[in-house]
Amino acid sequence: MVLGTYKEIVSARSTDKQIQNIAQDGGIVSALLSFALDEKIIEGAVVAGPGDDFWKPKPMVAMSSDEILAAAGTKYTFSPNVWMLKEAVRQYGLEKVGTVAIPCQTMGIRKTQSYPFGVRFLADKIKLVVGIYCMENFPFESLRTFISEKMGVSPELVEKMDIGKGKFWVYTQDDVLSIPLKETHGYEQNGCNVCLDYVAELADVSTGSVGSPDGWSTVITRTDAGDTVFKQAVEAGAIETKSIEDVKPGLGLLQKLSGDKKTKNQKTIDERKAMGLPVPF
Amino acid sequence: MLARIKEFLGMETKPTEEIGAEEEVEKVAEEKPKPRIGYIHLSGCTGDGMSLTENYDILAELLTNMVDIVYGQTLVDLWEMPEMDIALVEGSCCLQDEHSLHELKEVREKAGLVVAFGSCAATGCFTRYSRGGQQAQPAHESFVPIADLVKVDLAIPGCPPSPEIIAKTVVAAINGDMDYLQPMMDLVGYTEACGCDLQLKVVNQALCIGCGTCAMSCQTRALSMTNGRPELNEDRCIKCGICYTQCPRSWWPEERIKQDLGL
Ligand SMILES: Cc1cc2nc3c(=O)[nH]c(=O)nc-3n(C[C@H](O)[C@H](O)[C@H](O)COP(=O)(O)OP(=O)(O)OC[C@H]3O[C@@H](n4cnc5c(N)ncnc54)[C@H](O)[C@@H]3O)c2cc1C
Numbered sequence: 127m128v129l130g131t132y133k134e135i136v137s138a139r140s141t142d143k144q145i146q147n148i149a150q151d152g153g154i155v156s157a158l159l160s161f162a163l164d165e166k167i168i169e170g171a172v173v174a175g176p177g178d179d180f181w182k183p184k185p186m187v188a189m190s191s192d193e194i195l196a197a198a199g200t201k202y203t204f205s206p207n208v209w210m211l212k213e214a215v216r217q218y219g220l221e222k223v224g225t226v227a228i229p230c231q232t233m234g235i236r237k238t239q240s241y242p243f244g245v246r247f248l249a250d251k252i253k254l255v256v257g258i259y260c261m262e263n264f265p266f267e268s269l270r271t272f273i274s275e276k277m278g279v280s281p282e283l284v285e286k287m288d289i290g291k292g293k294f295w296v297y298t299q300d301d302v303l304s305i306p307l308k309e310t311h312g313y314e315q316n317g318c319n320v321c322l323d324y325v326a327e328l329a330d331v332s333t334g335s336v337g338s339p340d341g342w343s344t345v346i347t348r349t350d351a352g353d354t355v356f357k358q359a360v361e362a363g364a365i366e367t368k369s370i371e372d373v374k375p376g377l378g379l380l381q382k383l384s385g386d387k388k389t390k391n392q393k394t395i396d397e398r399k400a401m402g403l404p405v406p407f
Numbered sequence: 408m409l410a411r412i413k414e415f416l417g418m419e420t421k422p423t424e425e426i427g428a429e430e431e432v433e434k435v436a437e438e439k440p441k442p443r444i445g446y447i448h449l450s451g452c453t454g455d456g457m458s459l460t461e462n463y464d465i466l467a468e469l470l471t472n473m474v475d476i477v478y479g480q481t482l483v484d485l486w487e488m489p490e491m492d493i494a495l496v497e498g499s500c501c502l503q504d505e506h507s508l509h510e511l512k513e514v515r516e517k518a519g520l521v522v523a524f525g526s527c528a529a530t531g532c533f534t535r536y537s538r539g540g541q542q543a544q545p546a547h548e549s550f551v552p553i554a555d556l557v558k559v560d561l562a563i564p565g566c567p568p569s570p571e572i573i574a575k576t577v578v579a580a581i582n583g584d585m586d587y588l589q590p591m592m593d594l595v596g597y598t599e600a601c602g603c604d605l606q607l608k609v610v611n612q613a614l615c616i617g618c619g620t621c622a623m624s625c626q627t628r629a630l631s632m633t634n635g636r637p638e639l640n641e642d643r644c645i646k647c648g649i650c651y652t653q654c655p656r657s658w659w660p661e662e663r664i665k666q667d668l669g670l
Pocket residue numbers: 148149150151152153154155156157173174175183197198199200201202203204205207226227228258259260261262263264289333334335336343
């Protein structure tokens with residue numbers, strides 16, 4: 127169960143040219159949340175919107191497709207999206223909320239739903255959790271070190287960041303720069319070292335880039351709600367799919383990376399336990 | 408503790424089949440004697456009791472078919488405390504108030520299960536700030552969570568606990584769902600709560616992942632997120648313990664979550 131419990135895995139992308147242009151990968155997150163909004167499956171979505179500094183996201187409640195699209199693209203630093211769910215329900219008065227979440231955020235949400243100790247009338251209003259794969263995350267200052275110090279680029283010139291093929295990539299209008307991932311080690315968030323979830327195993331639908339070609343995403347449908355929404359979006363023509371068997375590098379790589387993460391971090395967990403440090407897993 | 412709860416529930420193993428809430432209600436109504444529930448009000452604000460009644464959809468069913476409320480000021484006109492299966496104790500206990508001390512001891516004797524109901528009973532919550540010196544009882548200054556004074560079986564923190572968690576706990580207790588109740592048994596030991604627990608027990612321990620669940624769940628907005636870490640406004644914190652309780656890096660009920668999601 128290296129990829130968690132699921133119903134189906136496909137390679138997919140948004141059919142919307144605008145989304146294709148601005149999205150990180152296949153635009154599945156943006157396409158799915160926009161579709162759910164149009165279909166009134168959700169009334170709004172918490173996304174990692176633009177913040178005050180370049181590339182420092184700020185969670186926001188998006189009430190329209192335009193706002194969802196404004197948040198497209200991966201920011202490799204903290205966006206405490208779960209925080210904003212209360213705002214969505216209380217201040218915005220939403221009865222049906224969607225959100226995008228990295229695996230650990232999904233864990234915060236799901237625990238709140240199973241054990242809503244202090245969280246009155248909120249847990250059941252979260253209707254769609256689109257999970258994204260995550261190997262690790264970085265404090266904002268780490269990101270700044272990579273971009274400004276190691277690559278010598280000013281963050282405001284950066285149009286896209288990506289991790290893949292063993293490197294951390296930065297795209298500006300004129301350049302494509304990279305540093306080996308090895309150089310990012312030691313800069314990642316410490317809490318990530320005990321994380322055993324790579325592919326958002328508790329989301330309704332999970333998506334990420336690994337497994338599919340550039341411009342496409344690997345999509346895993348998990349819960350009934352997630353499976354239904356995804357299939358509806360495909361049927362409505364908002365998302366196109368290919369069999370995961372027919373694309374390269376395919377499922378093998380995804381399974382390998384997920385397995386590697388689990389093995390490595392389980393070791394850290396065991397070491398922590400041996401030292402008497404607390405670990406929740 | 409586990410043994411006592413199991414004994415009360417008359418069970419040894421957990422139920423294996425999954426059943427819907429409605430069927431659960433019917434099944435319980437048919438098969439089991441209704442548990443006698445008491446509501447004991449110490450130094451609390453009645454907010455926890457109010458939260459119980461906010462289970463609008465199931466309240467009538469709960470009160471008519473699932474449980475008997477046998478005792479409780481504001482609910483039942485009865486002065487003598489009867490024997491109870493479950494006692495929901497709201498509020499912390501004032502050490503200078505003989506009547507409260509006596510009542511708490513009596514609850515322990517008369518109830519099968521004593522539940523610290525709400526954060527005041529569980530952690531002291533904002534009565535932790537009490538320091539006496541006020542009319543008409545200037546000497547009433549020391550308030551403690553009930554587990555400081557008697558053995559407590561389950562804790563349901565929250566200021567107040569959500570209506571949902573109250574309903575889920577009662578249903579789990581009636582069905583003998585020990586897995587679900589386990590965290591509440593563990594939380595009995597969490598009596599010294601504070602928003603600063605996030606810093607001490609999560610951030611300091613290299614466990615924080617900046618998810619924001621703590622700030623979302625704080626009931627007084629004492630928490631915000633700065634650079635992906637919780638930032639506490641101590642002046643707003645009422646020491647309810649909810650932030651740390653809901654943090655995914657404090658305890659992690661994996662099996663239950665998967666079961667709830669059908670995964
Ligand atoms: C920290 C991090 C690490 C990742 N690691 C991997 C990996 O190892 N392998 C892999 O295959 N994929 C990884 N991803 C996921 C990948 O980068 C894309 O986010 C994913 O494929 C979705 O692409 P999309 O085109 O469908 O989304 P888009 O349509 O571009 O939308 C992206 C969505 O992600 C949200 N988002 C952006 N940054 C964050 C953030 N920091 N926290 C929470 N939400 C955010 C945005 O609000 C937006 O809604 C990672 C993502 C993050 C944030």
